[in-house]
Amino acid sequence: QVQLQESGPGLVKPSQTLSLTCTVSGGSISSGSYSWSWIRRPAGKGLEWIGRAYTSGSTNYNPSLKSRVTISVDTSKNQFSLNLSSVTAADTAVYYCTRGGEIWGQGTLVTVSS
Amino acid sequence: QTVVTQEPSLTVSPGGTVTLTCASSTGAVTSGYYPNWFQQKPGQTPRALIFSTSNKHSWTPARFSGSLLGGKAALTLSGVQPEDEAEYYCLLYYGGAQPHWVFGGGTKLTVL
Numbered sequence: 001q002v003q004l005q006e007s008g009p010g011l012v013k014p015s016q017t018l019s020l021t022c023t024v025s026g027g028s029i030s031s032g033s034y035s036w037s038w039i040r041r042p043a044g045k046g047l048e049w050i051g052r053a054y055t056s057g058s059t060n061y062n063p064s065l066k067s068r069v070t071i072s073v074d075t076s077k078n079q080f081s082l083n084l085s086s087v088t089a090a091d092t093a094v095y096y097c098t099r100g101g102e103i104w105g106q107g108t109l110v111t112v113s114s
Numbered sequence: 115q116t117v118v119t120q121e122p123s124l125t126v127s128p129g130g131t132v133t134l135t136c137a138s139s140t141g142a143v144t145s146g147y148y149p150n151w152f153q154q155k156p157g158q159t160p161r162a163l164i165f166s167t168s169n170k171h172s173w174t175p176a177r178f179s180g181s182l183l184g185g186k187a188a189l190t191l192s193g194v195q196p197e198d199e200a201e202y203y204c205l206l207y208y209g210g211a212q213p214h215w216v217f218g219g220g221t222k223l224t225v226l
Contacts, residue, residue, distance in 0.1 A: 039160075039217075046201075046203060046218070047154070047160065047203050047205075049214065049215040049216060049217055060212070060213045060214050064115065066212070096160070101165070101205065102165075105159070106159055107159055
């Protein structure tokens with residue numbers, strides 16, 4: 001069965017770039033026509049959709065984050081990644097990677113602090 | 115900025131029925147918004163329940179059902195169980211020049 005696992009720094013300084021990777025196991029990221037998405041949940045708040053990518057290279061982003069977000073898929077490594085630039089404390093959250101909203105990683109807490 | 119609105123909290127008795135709704139600031143929710151519903155319990159990962167308005171995943175209990183109701187997406191729980199106490203989030207799709215998805219603010223369901 002397909003499983004997802006997020007990885008990356010748990011602490012990022014303000015104004016820097018948050019970079020996370022989601023590793024797909026138990027199946028190929030290239031099989032099917034799934035979207036590979038990132039979602040986050042700040043403490044005390046609800047879920048926020050960040051964006052999604054396809055293995056074709058097509059991407060869609062949350063309009064409120066669009067200027068700072070890049071999501072990409074690396075089929076050779078069976079991974080997809082999130083880059084969020086110019087972070088502030090408001091970007092502190094648990095970040096989840098998902099396959100089409102159906103399969104989720106366990107989530108990783110990223111804190112933005114100096 | 116599109117806003118998706120859910121009831122902040124609802125309370126239901128065990129064995130009862132409750133309907134959660136999901137409204138869009140852009141107008142009536144239709145099947146073209148492909149409503150999804152998720153359940154999240156404290157300390158756990160969100161779990162998908164419903165996709166494309168009313169379709170269930172293989173793991174979705176039969177007591178959960180999705181529909182469109184009065185211009186909103188709706189999630190109905192019939193025969194509520196204590197383990198259904200959780201937060202529920204809807205997710206709507208917005209097409210157009212910049213396709214994107216938007217989560218509702220979530221509904222905290224208490225079973226009491």
